Amino acid sequence: MTAAAQVLRLLVSRGETLAVAESLTGGLVAAELTSVPGASQAFRGSVTAYATPLKSEVLGVDAELLAARGAVDAEVARQMAAGVRRALGADWGVATTGVAGPEPQDGQPVGTVFVAVCRPCDTGKVAALRLNGGRADIRRESVRSVLELLSGELGGYASAQDTEHNGGN
Numbered sequence: 001m002t003a004a005a006q007v008l009r010l011l012v013s014r015g016e017t018l019a020v021a022e023s024l025t026g027g028l029v030a031a032e033l034t035s036v037p038g039a040s041q042a043f044r045g046s047v048t049a050y051a052t053p054l055k056s057e058v059l060g061v062d063a064e065l066l067a068a069r070g071a072v073d074a075e076v077a078r079q080m081a082a083g084v085r086r087a088l089g090a091d092w093g094v095a096t097t098g099v100a101g102p103e104p105q106d107g108q109p110v111g112t113v114f115v116a117v118c119r120p121c122d123t124g125k126v127a128a129l130r131l132n133g134g135r136a137d138i139r140r141e142s143v144r145s146v147l148e149l150l151s152g153e154l155g156g157y158a159s160a161q162d163t164e165h166n167g168g169n
Contacts, residue, residue: 002036003147003148004033004035004036004039006151007033007147007154008038008039008041008043010151011042011092012038012042014154016091016092017042017043017044017089017090017091017092018043018044018091018092018094018150019043019044019045019046019047019088019090019092019094020033020043020046020047020093020095021047021059021081021093021094021096022046022047022049022095022096023048023049023071023080023095023096023097023098024096024113024139024142025096025139025142025146026048026050026139027046027048028140028143029046029094029143029146030045032143044088044090045088046084047059047087047088049080052070052071055071055076055079055080055083055097058087059079059080059083060082060083060087061076061080062079065079069106070106070107071097071105071106072097072099072105072106072112072113072114073097073106074126074128075126077095077097077115077116078095078116078123078124080093080095080116081093081095081117081124082123082124091120092117092118092120092150092153092154093117093124094115094118094147094149094150095115095116096113096114096146097113097114098111098113098114098129098131098138098142099112099113099138100135100139100142101135102135110138111130111132111133112130113128113130114126114127114129115127115129115142115145116146117149117150117153119153125149125153127145129141129142
């Protein structure tokens with residue numbers, strides 16, 4: 001089972017939904033998710049905020065943060081995930097931002113990527129990645145990484161809920 005299929009299966013089993021905010025991946029996360037039959041049961045949609053101002057204007061990322069640190073930043077990724085979750089009315093939000101190349105951006109070298117997950121009632125989790133390879137490799141690995149992060153969070157979230165339902169044992 002692909003990571004996208006596993007994530008969607010977990011979301012459907014909980015009756016929860018997902019929204020995606022993408023920068024460097026340019027829609028590849030959404031494409032991976034929608035390649036799974038039945039994705040519409042859990043996938044609400046995506047925002048490809050490739051231009052930096054859209055991260056603030058559409059996703060609600062703090063404009064001062066973007067001005068100070070640029071778009072390639074852990075907190076920007078977290079705010080993108082939270083913003084898309086709110087904007088599209090989803091239970092979960094994920095985001096990708098980074099430098100696929102060929103040139104550095106915002107003072108960050110090629111291969112610097114941040115992926116984020118924002119779940120219900122949580123501030124979110126961000127993973128910082130240093131990826132090797134060409135532009136296509138970096139983008140592909142970013143997709144895999146954000147889906148893996150989400151899968152792990154869904155599993156951890158389920159375990160925590162199960163513990164609560166089973167008397168804390």
